[in-house]
Amino acid sequence: MTAERGDRTPLGRPGRVLTALLCALTAAGLYGCSDPGPREPTPTPAPATTAPAPATPPATxxxxxxxxxxxxxxARPAPVLAVKIDNVAAARPHTGLGAADLVYVEQVEGGVTRLLAVYSSRLPELTGPVRSARESDIALLAAFGRPVLxxxxxxxxxxxxxxxxxxxxVTETTAPGAFLRSPDRAAPHNLYLRPDRALATDPRAENARDIGxxxxxAPAGGTPVDSSAVRFPAARYTFTWSAAxxxxxxxxxxxxxxxxxxxxLTPETVVVQRxxxxxxxxxxRYGAVSPYTETTGSGTALVLRDGRAxxxxxxxxxxxxGTTYTTPDGAPLAFAPGQTWVVLAPRG
Structure with missing residues (x-):
């Protein structure tokens, strides 16, 4: 795993500390750690380096x-790994997000967000920090068949x-060898996943398939935009177009x-899905009600690609x-080839 100059890997100084830690863990046979922390109390009962494309595939x-x-x-056919990623300030900068095919942004308690990174085309050495799943993830991942989570x-x-x-x-309990704890950060923002080991836990995992x-x-029309912002109750995202x-x-x-x-982080397409x-x-664990993000049904969206909205x-x-995206007149709305971020933004 490489790091840009001035960045720290999740395991300390780039390269040397990571290599030393991996070697030490391998020698000792200890790849993971014990329980990631105290369990949340029982809730009140309730009623988942590619080459440039030589030609652009048809939008339809x-x-x-x-x-x-x-x-x-x-890309070659490959199984799907989804990873729940922490996204409070203490969890940044992330590791491995640049290699994700797809990144979802979801609201959680307190109005902050977490990320659900989806990998298939390529795998980073590590990804994280990893955090807990939510009920919304079940329906969201159903379109992927039977992915590893x-x-x-x-x-x-x-x-x-x-x-x-x-x-x-895949958790520290079910696959301890797929995880490691970074000594460079405080818990709970120090848990990282080895994607290759996570996928190895399911030899029968289904390959990536059409999700819509x-x-x-690019379609005709659109509005030129330099940047677009999305607000959650306690989080804000800004996407600024870089022609370079x-x-x-x-x-x-x-x-x-x-x-x-x-x-x-530079996705080619951003979908603000309302x-x-x-x-x-x-x-x-503090008694706050967990939000549920509905990803079935229909609604409006803003698609950002090629400097236009x-x-x-x-x-x-x-x-x-799968989820289909169309222009107001019902024609399929094509994304720019590359990484896509889908921001599941609250209506209004």
Whole structure:
């Protein structure tokens, strides 16, 4: 894993500390750690380096053979790993986000956000910091078939729902060798996942499949934009167009977002998907009600690509179905090939 000059890896000084720690852990046979921390109390009962594309795939068809259905770029068929990522200030800068095919932004307790990073085309050496799952993740990941989900744990009352879902669950308890704790950060912001080891826990994992994304030339129209901001109750994201990168530079709470191994985060497409965020039947350890983000149904969205903003509609009839994005007149709205961020923003 590499790090930009001036960045620290999650394990201390770039390269040397990481290598030493990995070697020491391997020699000792200790790849993971014990329980990630105190369990949340039972909640009140409630009623988952590619080459440039030589040609652009059609906007109206799913990704053809040899291309990722998540990025539209050349890729070999590979299984899917989703990882729940911490996103408070103490968890930044992240590690491994630059390699994700797809990143979802979800609201959690207190109005802050967490990220759900989806990997298939390529895997970083490490990703994290890893945090706990939420009920919303179950429906969100249903479109991916049976992905592997890496997370730090969940409320005890949520565990039966996670176990019953079509997910391969990977935690420190189920796969200690897939995790490590960084001595460079304080718990709970110090848990990192080894993606290759997480995927190795499920040899029968399904390969990436169509989740509704379409890639191709930009549609006609759109509004030129230099930047676009999205606010949550206690978090703010700004996406600024970089002509040099042909991508959007991400800022979180007013500061540039970076990965320790790849530098600035620069998705080619950003989808601001307006959704209903309502109370769930679960609470965190402090008694705060966990929000539930509804990702089925339909609504409006703003799609950012190529320095322009496009008003769109999204539709997902059931958890097993993919999400389609269309122009106001109903035509498929193609994304720019590359990494996509989907910001699940509260309506209004």
């Amino acid at each position: 068809a799913s990704a053809p053979t040899g291309r990722s259905p998540f990025t539209g770029l050349p 890496g997370y730090s744990g969940a409320q005890s009352a949520l565990n039966p729902l996670l176990t019953a879902a079509p997910l391969r669950l 994304f379409r890639f191709g030339p 990168d042909r991508a959007w530079r991400v800022a979180m709470d007013g500061r540039e977002a970076r990965a320790t191994d790849t530098g600035p 959704v209903t965020v309502r109370p769930s039947g679960f609470r965190d 496009y008003e769109a509609r999204w539709s997902r009839p059931s958890p097993a179905a």
